[in-house]
Amino acid sequence: MTGSRVLGSGSALPSRVVTNAELAARVDTSDEWIVERTGIRQRHIAGEGETTSSLATAAARAALDDAGIEASDIDLIILATATPDNTFPASATKVQHALGCNGGIAFDVHAVCSGFLYALTTADSLLATGSASRALVIGAETFSRILDWEDRTTCVLFGDGAGAVVLEAPDAANPASKGGPGVLASRLHADGAQHDLLFVDGGPSTTQTVGHLRMKGREVFRHAVANLSSVLYEVIEDAGISAEDIDWIVPHQANKRILDATAKKLGIAPEKVIVTVDSHANTSAASVPLAFDVARRDGRIKSGDLVMFEAMGGGFTWGASLVRI
Structure with missing residues (x-):
């Protein structure tokens, strides 16, 4: 549960x-x-x-x-x-x-x-x-x-x-599955075979240094659109809803083109996608909760809304969660 x-x-x-x-x-x-x-x-x-x-x-x-x-x-x-x-x-x-x-x-x-x-x-x-x-x-x-x-x-x-x-903790008397607030469905994935497309070239066990971020941008873009679209469909199916039921998507803020391409592939209107990459850039693990907080405080995301979180990062790792606020 x-x-x-x-x-x-x-x-x-x-x-x-x-x-x-x-x-x-x-x-x-x-x-x-x-x-x-x-x-x-x-x-x-x-x-x-x-x-x-x-x-x-x-x-x-x-x-x-x-x-x-x-x-x-x-x-x-x-x-x-x-x-x-x-x-x-x-x-x-x-x-x-x-x-x-x-x-x-x-x-x-x-x-x-x-x-x-x-x-x-x-x-x-x-x-x-x-x-x-x-x-x-x-x-x-x-x-x-x-x-x-x-x-x-x-x-x-x-x-x-x-x-x-x-x-x-979940409210047994008012569960998310029956229309109450809460996490409805989540899916997580990883693919270590893609390590060299996005990584840091240092670490205590290898170079004894912090290292610097290295990325092959075109390859990351291609994987991001495919992986994010796939995991979003998985969560939608798990939750028993359609893409049209989603009120807001709060994506990882990596690149505006990735956000646009993913929304288009799902058939979701751009107006439903929360975008903060213009003012915050890519803040990695902070980007989804940061964008969510911005949209809650400016009044876009309201109580009762169905919100989809999604992200992909180095590893590769990726995932999505559907939450009723």
């Missing part, structure tokens, strides 16, 4: 904004080139004292405030990130300590851009079994710390930020 309910959401962004024009002064690119190929106009970049855990903590506090509950009510924290503060311990434990709710479950999930979907599905399962009653599910990244700022094909694509949701 699944169907954990979303009680609130929050997000956090570094204070520094870097425009395309600023990047064009550093590498051989232009605002027109970046916008045409990605839809990105600016991104937020973490400064001194801003870390993955500090952004995650700020987003978590905003989500708790939105949900109207105290940190002491949380007994599960799952933080999705590919850029933790330290190799260990988990950055989730730093968030837990900062919030003052020590003693519950806290761990990181590493599935890159799909991380939030992996974390959400894991939290939903743990809440359904009674292992916890309320969870903070967070996506937070400081990808600026693993970028090669001389590689114009990758440094223009990414930004830093965090997003969070508060989940509560």
Whole structure:
């Protein structure tokens, strides 16, 4: 039994904004080139004292405030990130300590851009079994710390930020499957054979360095459209609905062309797709909860709406979740 309910959401962004024009002064690119190929106009970049855990903590506090509950009510924290503060311990434990709710479950999930979907599905399962009653599910990244700022094909694509949701255990008296709020269906996948298309060329067990992000953009684009379309159909079938029933799609904000191509393949109107890639760029595991929080706070996503989350990232990993808000 699944169907954990979303009680609130929050997000956090570094204070520094870097425009395309600023990047064009550093590498051989232009605002027109970046916008045409990605839809990105600016991104937020973490400064001194801003870390993955500090952004995650700020987003978590905003989500708790939105949900109207105290940190002491949380007994599960799952933080999705590919850029933790330290190799260990988990950055989730730093968030837990900062919030003052020590003693519950806290761990990181590493599935890159799909991380939030992996974390959400894991939290939903743990809440359904009674292992916890309320969870903070967070996506937070400081990808600026693993970028090669001389590689114009990758440094223009990414930004830093965090997003969070508060989940509560399923309500047996008002389950999502009967029209109540909650997670209706989720699917997750991975394909390690595609490792070399999107990866970081470093790590403690190989180079003893952090390394830099490397990507073969055209191949990633092709796989993204195919994989995301496929997993969305799987979740739609599992939930017993049609694509027309979906009120909003909140996708991973990697590239505007991927968002457009996926929506077109599913026959979903572009107006139903939440887009924040223009102002946030690709924030990896943070992008889905960050976009969701933006759309909730500006009034587009409302109580009762059917919302589809979807993402694909390095690994490759990909997944989707359908949630009634």
